[in-house]
Structure formats: C-alpha cells, structure tokens
Amino acid sequence: MIQLDNLTKVFETPKEAVVAADHISMNVPDGEICILLGPSGCGKTTTLKMINRIIQPTSGKVFINDEDTSGMNTQDLRRNIGYVIQQIGLFPNMTIEENITIVPKLLGWDKNRYKKRAREMMDMIAMDAEAFLKRYPSELSGGQQQRIGVARALAADPPVMLMDEPFGAIDPINRAVIQDEFLKMQQELKKTIMFVSHDIDEAIKMGDRVAVFREGKLVQYSTPDDLLAAPKNAFIESFLGEDRALKRLNLVKVSEVVSADIGSVRPDDTLETALSRIDDFGYQNSILMVNDRHQPAGVITRAVARTTKGYCRDHFQSAPPVVRLDDDLRKVASLMFANDTTWLPCVDDEGRVSGQITQRAMTHHLGSRFRSRPDNSASIRPDSNAAKE
Structure with a gap:
C-alpha cells in the first residue's frame, strides 16, 4: 500500500x-x-x-x-x-x-x-x-x-x-x-x-x-x-x-507454548494416586485437582501426597491462577512470579482445563528463537x- x-x-x-x-x-x-x-x-x-x-x-x-x-x-x-x-x-x-x-x-x-x-x-x-x-x-x-x-x-x-x-x-x-x-x-x-x-x-x-x-x-x-x-x-x-x-x-501467546499434556486428579482420588501422577511429571512438585466439569479446584503438593494418607478432597491447597490461549507470556511470567510457581493451567472459555504452560517451555521457546538468528x-x-x- x-x-x-x-x-x-x-x-x-x-x-x-x-x-x-x-x-x-x-x-x-x-x-x-x-x-x-x-x-x-x-x-x-x-x-x-x-x-x-x-x-x-x-x-x-x-x-x-x-x-x-x-x-x-x-x-x-x-x-x-x-x-x-x-x-x-x-x-x-x-x-x-x-x-x-x-x-x-x-x-x-x-x-x-x-x-x-x-x-x-x-x-x-x-x-x-x-x-x-x-x-x-x-x-x-x-x-x-x-x-x-x-x-x-x-x-x-x-x-x-x-x-x-x-x-x-x-x-x-x-x-x-x-x-x-x-x-x-x-x-x-x-x-x-x-x-x-x-x-x-x-x-x-x-x-x-x-x-x-x-x-x-x-x-x-x-x-x-x-x-x-x-x-x-x-x-x-x-x-x-x-x-x-x-x-x-x-x-508470544500462550497458544504457541501451551502443552496439552497435563496431569490431574479428582477430589475422590487418593493421595497415593496423586503422588504417582506427580512423579509422572517429574519437573513439577504438585498436581492440579479438577472438579466434575474439569475446572481447576485445587492443588495437591508432593510434600502432602508423600507424608499424608487420605483423599485429595481433604488435603488440597487453593487452585493457582489460570491463563487463556490468547494471553501473552508477559502476563504468564507475572503470575508465575507473584505466585511462586513454575507452571500454570490453561483454560478454555468455559473455564475447563485445556493444558498447561511451564516456565521451562517458555524459556525453551524464547531461547530457540534467539539461537536460530534468522x-x-x-x-x-x-x-x-x-x-x-
């Protein structure tokens, strides 16, 4: 033009x-x-x-x-x-x-x-x-x-x-x-x-x-x-x-970095189950608990799952903040710093969990772009x- x-x-x-x-x-x-x-x-x-x-x-x-x-x-x-x-x-x-x-x-x-x-x-x-x-x-x-x-x-x-x-x-x-x-x-x-x-x-x-x-x-x-x-x-x-x-x-939008590979537990799952799933995602020290609508309901930490017996519904912490696919990484980084976490769940328009974004994925995405030097x-x-x- x-x-x-x-x-x-x-x-x-x-x-x-x-x-x-x-x-x-x-x-x-x-x-x-x-x-x-x-x-x-x-x-x-x-x-x-x-x-x-x-x-x-x-x-x-x-x-x-x-x-x-x-x-x-x-x-x-x-x-x-x-x-x-x-x-x-x-x-x-x-x-x-x-x-x-x-x-x-x-x-x-x-x-x-x-x-x-x-x-x-x-x-x-x-x-x-x-x-x-x-x-x-x-x-x-x-x-x-x-x-x-x-x-x-x-x-x-x-x-x-x-x-x-x-x-x-x-x-x-x-x-x-x-x-x-x-x-x-x-x-x-x-x-x-x-x-x-x-x-x-x-x-x-x-x-x-x-x-x-x-x-x-x-x-x-x-x-x-x-x-x-x-x-x-x-x-x-x-x-x-x-x-x-x-x-x-x-x-960079969340949609470019988000991973659909996110572990979760239900309130009726045992803490033993939670610990097993945390181990499946070895770089995380907690796992998301979701409700019947697959919306974030809380977090089970590794420390609790390893030292406590019972069900997730009785031993969860507050759910972390969530991000959406059209949010940018600046918002994500700010939420991670403010909440002392290295991962956040991503939700759709109905608030249902659709994936997660991790600090590692963000670092890799930004770093790979610098390394390519187009x-x-x-x-x-x-x-x-x-x-x-």
Whole structure:
C-alpha cells in the first residue's frame, strides 16, 4: 500500500547541507501498522511528513496503492490520508462534531452522511455521541481529545493513516487504554498505518513491522519478533536494551507454548494416586485437582501426597491462577512470579482445563528463537542503503 523509493530530504543551511533522510526505501503491506522508531533527530518524522508532503522530498518517490503521489494535487493527497499528531490539533472554535466531519465536508459529503459518520466514529472510539458531539475541545480531557483526533483522521475512511507520536502526551494508564482500543479498531478496519514512536514497548505492542532509523538512514526493517531476536548490529542491540528477551514476552501467546499434556486428579482420588501422577511429571512438585466439569479446584503438593494418607478432597491447597490461549507470556511470567510457581493451567472459555504452560517451555521457546538468528533483512528492499549497510 505504501512504497518509499529512495526517499531523501536534504535541508540546506548557510553553513552546510543536512541530510535528514537518506535514500529511504521500504514497503508497507496493505492493512499493516509500520512503526518508525529511533532516537531524536534520526529522520523518522521527516520521512513520515514527506509521505503527505508536509515536508517536500529533495528526491525519491512515494507510491500509495501503486500510484506515484508526486503527480497528485497536494490537497487531494492530504484529504485521502488520515493524519494524527501528538499535539492532537483539534480546532478549538469548532465542536467535536465539526472537527470530526471537516474532511468529509471538504470531500463533498451530504449533511446526513457526514453527521451519521460522526456518530459512527464516536461509537468506534467508545465515546457517547449525545454527551460529546456538541462540546468543544477545551471541555474534554487530554485522552478524550486524542481519541477525537483519531476519529477525525478516520472519518473519511482513508486507506492510509500517518500518526506522529499520537499517544506520547498522554499519561501511561490512559495511553495503554487508547492503544488497546486502537488495536481493536485496527482489527476491524485494517488500515495501512505509518506510526512514529520513540517508545520501544509501544513499537513492539502496536507494530506489525518496525523500521529503526539512525542519522537519517534506515538501519533495520523487521517484524517486532525478528527485531528483538536478531538485531542487525550493535546499535540496534544497544537501542533495544539488554532486556530485549523479556520484551518478546509481549509478542508470544500462550497458544504457541501451551502443552496439552497435563496431569490431574479428582477430589475422590487418593493421595497415593496423586503422588504417582506427580512423579509422572517429574519437573513439577504438585498436581492440579479438577472438579466434575474439569475446572481447576485445587492443588495437591508432593510434600502432602508423600507424608499424608487420605483423599485429595481433604488435603488440597487453593487452585493457582489460570491463563487463556490468547494471553501473552508477559502476563504468564507475572503470575508465575507473584505466585511462586513454575507452571500454570490453561483454560478454555468455559473455564475447563485445556493444558498447561511451564516456565521451562517458555524459556525453551524464547531461547530457540534467539539461537536460530534468522535473516531479518528480507523486508528491506535489496537496493536500499539499509540493505547494503
């Protein structure tokens, strides 16, 4: 959907020529979010702004859906690209409804259509149309204004969106909420988005692909998992931080690591039976007790099973926390640390045990990915400077 072909920007100053973006070549597939990441002054925002010609390129081309945008009227180009900035940029003298519908009006939509669209957008960003459409930006919180900024960018249903640190000015709690809501919208809308960020965690969470810039050059363009598992050079490693293996916990779902091979006992089983089944799973010191619906009901420890006689129903401890298939490993690790355990049961939507996830399996999964060290430059066009670097 978006193709940058040797896109370059040189700022001329009285003393020297400053290369802000140096022959950037990359492709962003339809329906994906590409995060532009890097330290301040690396060229990521300059690259973003050349796409809608807020900054005019010195050389190179931008293609959107295979169309060379250099021949397009600038106003037409911008009206077909949603744009969201950190400062939000709502017009203070316009109501929320007027802000959201400004581009549809410019595109000639009739009144009923753009008013209906405003309400649709309010539903999409989880804000009550009746309560907010007639208000002015000054009557909204910063987080609410940012949501309206996103709604305005989406109102005309553009195929492409550009976002320049859109959530950077919001407090961490609201930022996480808005990020989650935006990702839910993206699952439905499938827009093609280029998104500038300086936050590595945000890039990993939000991006289908991440482009890392340094001194105007594109250094690496990869999926988040490839970026973390196989950084291209020492700069990327340093930029990602020494905890990059832990950052990968956000990217891996329980479904990728879960094992269906989990032992269990019933309340009417003897402790002798429990001990035998614990021994069958030698790396665990306890076993799950399940009820008649195969839901977690408690835990029998090895120490109790070995030293006590009787039935499981009389000697169990509280059931451990459970995880679901679509949870990420960061949640799993947090629960394991908090509950001093090396395994957790996984349950389905009805709460029935469907498997288990162990610390050993998590470690093996993450470690095997690092050991494989795949070629991570496949997404960079072979004629780009980044590929040659």
